[in-house]
Each structure stands twice: as structure tokens, then as C-alpha cells.
Amino acid sequence: KLRVLSGIQPTGDSFHLGNYLGAVRQWVALQDTHETYYCVVDLHAITVEQDPKVLRHRTRLSAAQLLALGVDPDRSALFVQSHVPEHAQLGWVLECQTGFGEASRMTQFKDKASKQGTDRASVGLFTYPVLQAADILLYQANAVPVGEDQRQHLELTRDLAQRFNKRLGKTFTVPEPYIVKGTAKIYDLQDPTSKMSKSASTGNGLIELLEDPKRSAKKIRSAVTDTGREVVFDAENKAGVANLLTIYSALTSRTIAELEAAYEGKGYGDLKKDLAEVLVDFVTPFQAQVQSYMDDVAELDKVLARGAERAREVASRTLAAAYDRIGFLPPS
Ligand code: AQP
Numbered sequence: 289k290l291r292v293l294s295g296i297q298p299t300g301d302s303f304h305l306g307n308y309l310g311a312v313r314q315w316v317a318l319q320d321t322h323e324t325y326y327c328v329v330d331l332h333a334i335t336v337e338q339d340p341k342v343l344r345h346r347t348r349l350s351a352a353q354l355l356a357l358g359v360d361p362d363r364s365a366l367f368v369q370s371h372v373p374e375h376a377q378l379g380w381v382l383e384c385q386t387g388f389g390e391a392s393r394m395t396q397f398k399d400k401a402s403k404q405g406t407d408r409a410s411v412g413l414f415t416y417p418v419l420q421a422a423d424i425l426l427y428q429a430n431a432v433p434v435g436e437d438q439r440q441h442l443e444l445t446r447d448l449a450q451r452f453n454k455r456l457g458k459t460f461t462v463p464e465p466y467i468v469k470g471t472a473k474i475y476d477l478q479d480p481t482s483k484m485s486k487s488a489s490t491g492n493g494l495i496e497l498l499e500d501p502k503r504s505a506k507k508i509r510s511a512v513t514d515t516g517r518e519v520v521f522d523a524e525n526k527a528g529v530a531n532l533l534t535i536y537s538a539l540t541s542r543t544i545a546e547l548e549a550a551y552e553g554k555g556y557g558d559l560k561k562d563l564a565e566v567l568v569d570f571v572t573p574f575q576a577q578v579q580s581y582m583d584d585v586a587e588l589d590k591v592l593a594r595g596a597e598r599a600r601e602v603a604s605r606t607l608a609a610a611y612d613r614i615g616f617l618p619p620s
Contacts, residue, residue: 289322290323291323291428292466294325297328297329297350303353306483306484311435319359324364327372328367329423332416336410351588351592361591364595367598382422391418392414395440396417417441420441431463439467459613470534474534475531476490478512481527492510494507498578508532513526533548535563
């Protein structure tokens with residue numbers, strides 16, 4: 289079986305619709321065909337300041353959300369990144385193989401650092417994509433399901449794998465991004481030309497899966513559209529409507545063409561009202577499930593411990609091989 293690895297940060301109070309449709313939905317589907325490794329990337333989360341208590345809570349909450357969205361711990365290794373020390377260990381090795389200029393070209397770093405100011409942005413934020421490369425390469429992943437915003441980081445991962453293999457002998461599988469075109473980028477409801485994002489979206493542009501469903505419904509109903517009437521998918525001229533159709537289609541498995549046909553002769557109001565209902569029907573049982581996982585933290589922690597054990601079996605083998613290639617003396 290081919291391998292898959294992906295991760296999500298335990299930041300924010302909830303996953304948002306972009307995280308789910310862009311990434312986690314694919315994680316769930318890939319369990320049927322691939323050997324899957326999924327992690328809550330707490331090492332990545334601390335690249336910006338975190339309150340320790342909140343971080344601990346959100347790490348569990350992220351795992352609970354993944355389980356509620358359909359990650360099956362019997363089929364996938366579901367774990368917390370810091371429970372597998374090999375991530376940080378391989379991260380260091382790869383940092384030493386990464387050019388400073390190469391890392392400086394990462395647009396996500398540039399965006400985030402410019403918002404924080406270069407003095408406040410951490411060195412960890414700068415090396416974030418290299419740690420991400422370690423996450424992926426440790427599992428010899430063939431495919432990495434992510435949203436469009438991660439494409440450049442995946443490219444860096446591939447470069448690092450190829451460089452290491454060439455210099456020191458074949459050690460890592462060179463992974464492919466797995467980016468599903470239709471839902472690769474979910475847009476902010478108030479600004480449908482920028483991506484829905486925890487850190488950058490305004491409250492009304494962001495649908496958080498754990499917020500009050502009534503609030504989500506209201507946000508959908510007040511989503512920015514255009515002055516037209518016709519419900520057709522036109523990403524260029526009708527970005528807001530196109531975004532709503534993308535979300536609607538993904539949540540119902542009705543194709544965009546079917547939706548266009550169903551809303552012929554109706555207006556944006558009908559589309560929004562119906563999508564709001566679809567969303568409420570999706571998040572209501574999800575929230576109940578998350579709550580039930582959070583009610584049994586001991587069991588949740590056991591699931592994560594089991595996942596980390598499975599992950600370490602693979603990760604430790606890869607790290608040992610990489611250390612050997614580098615020329616580290618094995619401990620006797
Ligand atoms: N708007 C989006 N559309 C499609 N996919 C998205 N992803 C994030 N936003 C969208 C994908 O979600 C996965 C998890 O990403 P992450 O842990 O890096 O989440 P994040 O960075 O905290 O999410 P944000 O909202 O993008 O945070 P900020 O604002 O901090 O950058 C990834 O596969 C990502 O592609």
C-alpha cells in the first residue's frame with residue numbers, strides 16, 4: 289500500500305471549513321486505499337506564541353475533531369507530533385541541508401513574518417517548512433493531502449528529499465502533493481478572493497466547525513456575492529457565488545452542474561438559505577461527537593498513545609537510516 293502523511297495545527301478554537309474541505313475530507317477518503325499517518329502538529333503550533341494550557345486543550349480538541357470527521361484510529365495512525373521525537377531530530381538534519389535563501393523564499397513565512405514584524409517572528413516560523421519536510425519524509429509518504437496554500441512547502445520537501453538522496457544515497461521517498469482541485473482553496477465569505485484562514489479571516493468570513501451553528505448559518509446568509517442574480521459557477525466574475533457552490537457541492541456530493549440546474553430561475557437568497565441548512569445539518573452531529581470524545585479524555589489519550597507507537601515504528605527506522613547516511617556514530 290502507498291503511504292500518506294498529513295498534519296494539522298492545534299491552533300484556533302476550531303477547525304474551519306477550509307481545513308475540512310481542503311484537507312481532512314481527503315484524509316478520511318484516503319484511509320480506504322492507503323496506509324495513513326495523521327498528526328496534530330503541536331511543534332508547528334509553537335512557531336507562534338501559545339498559552340500552554342490552551343495548547344494542551346486544543347491538541348486534544350484537534351484529535352477529537354479529526355475522529356469526529358471520520359479519521360479511524362484502527363486504520364490510521366493518529367498521533368501528536370511531539371510524541372514522536374524523530375520529527376524534531378530529522379528536522380535538524382534537514383535544516384542543515386536547506387539553503388538560507390531557499391528557506392527565505394517561502395511565501396507563507398514572508399506573509400506571516402511581515403504581519404508580526406521581523407523582530408517578533410521566531411526562527412521556528414522561518415524553519416517551519418523544513419520541519420514539515422521532516423514530518424513527511426519520516427514516513428516515506430508517497431502522497432500528502434493538503435490545500436493549495438501548502439504547494440510551495442511540498443515542493444521544498446521534494447527538493448530536500450532529492451538532494452539528500454543524491455548526496456548521500458537513496459533514503460527518502462519523494463512525495464507528491466495530493467491537492468483536490470475543486471476544494472483546494474476555500475475562500476473567505478466576506479472576501480472571496482482570499483483564502484478562508486484562522487489567522488487572517490475576519491469573524492464573518494470564517495466558518496468554524498465548532499461555533500454555534502446558528503452563527504454559521506447567519507454568516508452563510510450574509511456572505512458577500514455580486515450584484516447579479518444568476519446562480520452559475522464563474523470563479524472570475526462571481527467569486528462569492530462560486531465559493532458557495534463549491535462548499536455546497538462538497539458537503540452534499542451534488543455536482544456543481546446539478547446545483548446550477550436546481551437554482552435556475554432562483555436567486556442568491558435561496559442558494560444561501562439552503563446552504564445554511566446543509567451546513568447546520570453537517571455541523572450539529574459533528575459537534576455532538578466532538579463533545580463525546582472530549583468527555584472521555586483518558587480514552588482519547590490512549591488512542592493518541594497507540595497512534596504514536598505505530599508512528600514511531602516507521603519514524604525511528606527512517607531516522608536511523610538518515611543518521612547513518614550522515615555519518616553519525618551509532619550508539620553502542
Ligand atoms: N481556505 C482553505 N482552503 C483549503 N484548504 C485549506 N487549509 C487551510 N485553509 C484552507 C488546509 O488545511 C490544512 C491544515 O492547515 P494548517 O494546520 O496549516 O491550518 P492553518 O494554517 O492553521 O489554517 P489556516 O486557517 O490557513 O491558518 P493560518 O491562517 O494560521 O495560516 C492544510 O492542509 C491546509 O492546506
